[in-house]
Amino acid sequence: VIIGGVFPARKTDVGTENLFKQKPEPQNCTIFISRYYRWIQAMIFVIEEINQDSNLLPNITLGYRIYDSCHLTSSALEGTMWLITGQAEPVPNYRCASRTPLAAVVGDALSATAIPMATLLGVYRYPQISYTAGADILSDKNQFPSFFRTIADGNIRSRSIAKLLVHFGWTWVGILVEDTDFGELTTQNLKLEIGKTDICIGFSEIVPTFYSPARINYIVDVVKTSSVNAIVIVCADTYIVPLMEEMSRQSITGKIWIVTESSSTSAVFMKSHLARTFSGTIGIATHKANIPGFKEFLLNLHPFTSQNNLYIDIFWEHVFGCKWPNPDTSHATDELETGTRLCTGTEKLNSIDISFLDVSELRFTYNVYNAVYAVAHALHDLYTCKAGEGPFANGTCADIHDFEPWQVKVSLTL
Known part of the structure; x- marks a missing residue:
């Protein structure tokens, strides 16, 4: 069972107003934001925690697919279609992937991107849970029937x-x-x-x-x-x-x-x-909370052991101020050309003092944590449903291995 995630881990470099007097320059997502990257790590941490919990969704393994919206509406919608269709070149209303179902989408952060996402996900009745989008209009269930959030409106x-x-x-x-x-x-x-x-x-x-x-x-x-x-x-x-x-x-x-x-x-x-x-x-800030074990999880991040972790190499370069060597050139040439030291993998996260590792003020990170758990508990309700006592027609239940997205939405609402 897959939970999708949309996060603004990067943003475009400083752009200029487009006056349409010449061909617009492509928008490049080049600025890495470690604070938002921690939200991604929170989602990964929670899913791993749930998979190790024998009481929540026993014998069911959760997976995740995460997309970087880059603070852009176009990218957020592209990522949403990627999650819904299961392919990089999405074809609307067609899913070309394994039978592993997409249960819900966590994200996006900004209301500016969460609103168009909610419009699209509402069409297909996929549950969406945002961790920071606070726009009042998102409370309108007529416009956004599948939208939920873990932040006050x-x-x-x-x-x-x-x-x-x-x-x-x-x-x-x-x-x-x-x-x-x-x-x-x-x-x-x-x-x-x-x-x-x-x-x-x-x-x-x-x-x-x-x-x-x-x-x-x-x-x-x-x-x-x-x-x-x-x-x-x-x-x-x-x-x-x-x-x-x-x-x-x-x-x-x-x-x-x-x-x-x-x-x-x-x-x-x-x-x-x-x-x-x-x-x-x-x-004005949201409530803060502690996430047991999260600090240790962050300290264990490493490019050599977390290869499948999104942007781990970029994160490493960002926090240590180094560059990974270009495999096509020698190390000496790399250092000479870039003027920066090379990353070796021997750097230690516990040797630096950065806000990314400060878990004493977890606010939006905790909202991500709650959003993933909300989906997990909704899936658990589907999984433990007893025939004749289910929330659907005639007390029927959903099949945890082959359910419709609106059925997860019903469990989230209950």
Whole structure:
């Protein structure tokens, strides 16, 4: 039984606005994000843990297929079709694979990619469980009948922000929101909640999802010239970074930033050159929890023993600042040409201090953990179903070896 996963392990390098005056450049996913890579490892860890549990799905082995959405809607949909059809060149409504069924899809992280995925998966009634997508619209079961999540919906976020503003007496605020469906819908809901109070909105600006110097400089000017001191940020860290870098470059200080869970725990805001700008930031975060054994699992990752682990070689290069040798050239030539040391495999993860290994603040990682367990328990309910007592017509049960995706959805709903 297969559980699919869609994660934004990488993102494109800084792109520019496409004005359609020349052929667009291809989007290359070149920037590796170790924080999101840990979410992938959480899914792998949980599936291995479940397979070793004799009480949960005994005699049933779970497998996984994971796809990198690269923070792109097109890639997320491509990965979804790959999971549904079982082939790299997908043919809609046709599955060319073994009888091993796809039970559900865990992901994606961003609401901007989770929404189109939910539309597609809803057509085929495949259950989808997102671990961070908080857009309010995803709660609409008429539009997204197969969507679930292990994070609170956006209504709670908007009410929390409004109450926070009232509590501190901030009556003149600004809003910075990402240029996605999630950003637009969240802004609508936030303005609705703020409208119930005595708070006024000084400005509401849209942060581009691509690199646009003109747009970024315009937003910076708005922030600089406005008398607003409390600014709400509803934006994923991958989109807000270019703007914050420019804020820091222009030495904008004295502002109070209220950052939502989309980026509040990101290491980006901990960078030393941004500290002065972000001094006084208040972040809204999801609950955190401990995952027993996960730290040891991460420390045991190694390119030589985890060859089938997605991006393990890229991860190794990222954390150790080295490059794997090119098999077509000599080691000496590699070092001379790249100017960096070569990876050898003798590097030790327990010898470095990186946020990837810090399991004391597991929030979205824990949401991934819960999402996989939710699917496992739904499958267990199908597996242990007794004839005559099942949830389907006339008390019938599903066959754990040959079920329909909507049958897993029913178990998730119960």
